[in-house]
Amino acid sequence: MSLLVVGSVALDSVETPFGKHERILGGSATHFSVAASYFTSVNLVAVVGNDFPDGHLELFKKRQIGLEGLEKQTGPTFHWKGKYEYDLNQAITLQTQLGVFESFDPKIPANLKQPEYLFLANIDPRLQYKVLQQMSTRPKLVALDTMNFWIQNSLEDLKQIMAKIDLLIINEGEARQITGESNLMKAWRKIATLGPKTLIVKRGEYGAIMFQDGHVFSAPALPLEEIKDPTGAGDSFAGGVMGYLARLQATDWNTLKQAIIFGSAMASFNVEDFSCQRIVNLSLEEINERAQSFYHLASFESDLL
Ligand code: AMP
Numbered sequence: 001m002s003l004l005v006v007g008s009v010a011l012d013s014v015e016t017p018f019g020k021h022e023r024i025l026g027g028s029a030t031h032f033s034v035a036a037s038y039f040t041s042v043n044l045v046a047v048v049g050n051d052f053p054d055g056h057l058e059l060f061k062k063r064q065i066g067l068e069g070l071e072k073q074t075g076p077t078f079h080w081k082g083k084y085e086y087d088l089n090q091a092i093t094l095q096t097q098l099g100v101f102e103s104f105d106p107k108i109p110a111n112l113k114q115p116e117y118l119f120l121a122n123i124d125p126r127l128q129y130k131v132l133q134q135m136s137t138r139p140k141l142v143a144l145d146t147m148n149f150w151i152q153n154s155l156e157d158l159k160q161i162m163a164k165i166d167l168l169i170i171n172e173g174e175a176r177q178i179t180g181e182s183n184l185m186k187a188w189r190k191i192a193t194l195g196p197k198t199l200i201v202k203r204g205e206y207g208a209i210m211f212q213d214g215h216v217f218s219a220p221a222l223p224l225e226e227i228k229d230p231t232g233a234g235d236s237f238a239g240g241v242m243g244y245l246a247r248l249q250a251t252d253w254n255t256l257k258q259a260i261i262f263g264s265a266m267a268s269f270n271v272e273d274f275s276c277q278r279i280v281n282l283s284l285e286e287i288n289e290r291a292q293s294f295y296h297l298a299s300f301e302s303d304l305l
Helices: 028-036 054-062 099-103 125-133 148-153 155-162 172-179 184-194 233-248 253-270 284-298
Strands: 002-006 010-016 019-026 041-049 066-073 078-083 092-097 117-120 141-144 167-171 198-202 208-212 215-219
Touching: 002 028, 002 125, 002 233, 019 028, 028 041, 028 054, 028 233, 028 253, 041 099, 054 066, 078 099, 117 125, 117 233, 125 155, 141 233, 148 155, 148 172, 155 184, 167 172, 167 233, 172 184, 172 198, 184 198, 184 208, 198 233, 208 253, 215 253, 233 253, 253 284
Parallel strands: 002 041, 002 117, 010 078, 041 066, 117 141, 141 167, 167 198
Antiparallel strands: 010 019, 078 092, 198 208, 208 215
């Protein structure tokens, strides 16, 4: 049940209509690994600077996330500054400072080179490629996330790594930006030609939609009353999806559908507070209960006329 993730571990400065916080724990690999840690054992590959507070490392340890692949270097930790206005689906990036990620050259420790499941979380596609290249055996499933920053600045690198993966997990805007297609079915057809056999499109408060061959599955998002900060929703969604697949040791269509529900449950917890504050202290009962509420939200009798 091994799961490896490479991505950003960051200090985020975030403003939403519900509060403003400076230099809180963030990063794609952070939200991902905390969410996935409820399902399976997770190892993290990333780099932080010497300004990274020790207290944050304790949070990873508390969730038993393997930190052997987390390097500490002299320099500033990756810093993302963003805000959300009333449309919480739309993050507005104010600043991206790569810091120690700029010169990061990941060296995967020998005992982490055979994960069964690999998640290339949102980070420079060249780093995603370097990590995949170092695997001594091809993982059962390789999934990838990215964002507008990389699509805009490194599309060719992104296409190179996309050719090597099985599952692409991106949001609606990113699917359109990569393909130039506004229709999601058409975007999926183009993405399939770039490599991935399966595409999951995250649609924020409207849920998620998955494509594979001729199949399509759509999952709702829970209508939540308490949303404070959507940062990391996509990563915690992916953490739930990949964690669930690793736990069940399966990647078939039905398991993927269930995985999306658990991913959606993890994302719904993540947005209830800033940083990882809400998802760091969950119980399995809470997670199961929330996953169950998706079933009630979307199930109906299918009597015909
Ligand atoms: P999301 O799940 O899409 O809301 O991801 C939010 C996280 O992505 C934040 O905690 C940021 O630190 C991180 N992030 C923002 N921009 C980048 C980037 N260009 N590369 C990697 N991670 C980023």
